[in-house]
Amino acid sequence: MDNSSHLQIEVHRSAHSTVLALSGELDIASAPALDEQLEHAIGPDVAFVIVDLRGLQFMDSTGLATMIRAWQAARKAGRRFVIVRGGPQVDRLFELTSADEQFVIVDAPEDVLPVELQHPAGS
Secondary structure, eight states: OOGGGGEEEEEEEOSSEEEEEEEEEESTTTHHHHHHHHHHHSOTTOSEEEEEEEEEEEEOHHHHHHHHHHHHHHHHTTOEEEEEOOOHHHHHHHHHTTGGGTSEEESSGGGTSOHHHHSOTTO
16 A cells, blocks of 8 residues: 555646645655655746645644755745645644744635736636
8 A cells, every 4th residue: 555645635736836735644654755746846937836734634743844845945946935724733733843933824825826826827
C-alpha cells in the first residue's frame, strides 16, 4: 500500500498561480509526496504558490518542516508563498512553533490572489 495514501493533493494551476489543496494527514509518511508536488509548483511563470490546508485533519512536525522548506525555496525563486489556514490541530501546530509569524496565512486563496488571477481567461 502507498504510504502517502492518507494524503490527497489536488493541484490547480492558472497562468500565474499554483494552488495545492491538501486533505487527509500530512506526516512523515506523506511529506515526500508533497515535497515532490511543491517542487513542480514553483515554476518560472508562477507568481503565487498557495498551499490550502483547510482539508487537513492532521499535520506533524515533518509536515511543518515541508512547509518551511517550500517557503524558503519559493522566496529564493522570487515567488510568494501563502498558506490557507487549516483546522484547529493544524493551526495549533503553527501557533506552538511560532511558524504562524513566518508565513502569510489567509482564510481562503481568494484573500491573496488579485482578482485577475482568481478567474483566468477562458475558465
